[in-house]
Amino acid sequence: MNRLTGRELRIAAVIALGGLMAVLDTTIVAVALPRFMTTFSASLTTIQWIATAYALGMVAAMPLAATFAQRWGARRVYLAALLVFAVASAGAGAAGDLGWLIAARAVQGLAGGLINPLGMTIGFGAVAPERRSRMTTITGLPLLIGPILGPMLGGILLDGLSWRALFFITVPPALLAVAGVLRWVPADVPSTERTPIDVAGGLLLVPGVVAVAYGFSEESAGLEIRVAIVAIGLALMAVFTRRSWRHRAPLLNVRLLRDRTFGRNAAVLVLYAGPYFGSMLLMPAYIQVIRGDSALVSAAMMVPGTIGMSISIQLAARLLERFGPRIVVGTGLSLAAVSTVLTVLVLAPDTSYTTLAILGAIQGAGTGAIMMPTIVSAGRDLRGPDLASGSAILPLASTIASAVGTAVVSAAFTGLIAASTAGRGLAALSDPAADAALTGQIVDAYRLTLVGVLAVMVLALVVRLRTRPTTPTTEPTKVRSAA
Missing domain, CATH: 1.20.1250.20 (MFS general substrate transporter like domains)
Incomplete structure (x- = not known):
């Protein structure tokens, strides 16, 4: 053990x-x-x-x-x-x-x-x-x-x-x-x-990641300004990446992304973190705006997912040693995808909160089997300076993916609602003349947004399953570990 x-x-x-x-x-x-x-x-x-x-x-x-x-x-x-x-x-x-x-x-x-x-x-x-x-x-x-x-x-x-x-x-x-x-x-x-500290790299990367995060998260700025800021940030990050690929001691060793184990796992982390954290804004909007319940109810509906996640993380650590991340993370992604599919199928203006809580617990269980095992798999062979770089790259990539995912999910949800309500958005529900059909249209916008979230989750699953088995991550066991 x-x-x-x-x-x-x-x-x-x-x-x-x-x-x-x-x-x-x-x-x-x-x-x-x-x-x-x-x-x-x-x-x-x-x-x-x-x-x-x-x-x-x-x-x-x-x-x-x-x-x-x-x-x-x-x-x-x-x-x-x-x-x-x-x-x-x-x-x-x-x-x-x-x-x-x-x-x-x-x-x-x-x-x-x-x-x-x-x-x-x-x-x-x-x-x-x-x-x-x-x-x-x-x-x-x-x-x-x-x-x-x-x-x-x-x-x-x-x-x-x-x-x-x-x-x-x-x-x-x-x-x-x-x-x-x-x-x-x-x-x-x-x-x-x-x-020497890579000052030039810092002057490229730090403003670049700040610009990308700001452009995707700051909704008060106009769309054109935000697009320009994101474009500048991405350009700075691209120059940093190109420069660091050849630099002897870069600020971050981006060459780690060329390693199949680290690169594939980083891709899975980004592909899942974006839609997952982005979709977290949908349920509170559904509960407080569509259902008209309090913020406390929204908070309570987060609890089953947290419990499922906490239990899953503990189990995943043990299963990871025996079966490897390919099976554990693949199972987690499958659970998350199934939960999302079922939510799309059952979501209605009056769906039972018990049903949604169960689906939230399944989603949390899937997430617990995805995030931490993916990070462990990515960093399993890192040592010394590479360990420090990998430990910075992974949370940075996840943070940026979360900002991008939140912005994209929010924009998709808002756009679909606007299309369903002749541009009035969620405010249409405050109209005394609002009827059940209007509420149903807004719920449909939620469901369509989840379909997009599901598509990216499936892509993460494909990337995970296409990673070929490598050497075991632990001492020999009866089951060969996979990447």
């Missing part, structure tokens, strides 16, 4: 705690935007920057994690990121005006963007390759449940305390994680090869 030792479990718990704080802060403020508008007497376009500044800070910092880890050591940089995150969280909670709050959120995001890639580097480096799947069942859980728990916790804190509690709440856990790292995580040795 490849169980984690007591020391490894403590390291995993510390990394999970730090990672949860960083992920929670991506969504914890979502429910508070209307409160911020009233508090600071500002428009939604301005208030949105409380969320946008954090997100852009994260994507700006992620590409730097590998270089920082190689130069100064992953543990040292991880500790610094946790401390900066705690200070910035306290600063956000104590903000006296909107500008101060947005600035603190940007610093929070910069620190948060380093925490999970460095945590992955530390976690993978702390165990033998055959136990990386077990390590990831703990360290990777926040990446999946954090975005779901964020709005729920935010609503509780906002109703029970104040908006300042949304930021103060992460300070004690971050400091606790610092204490845990100091006590249990062994110091690593930075690279003795003092190669």
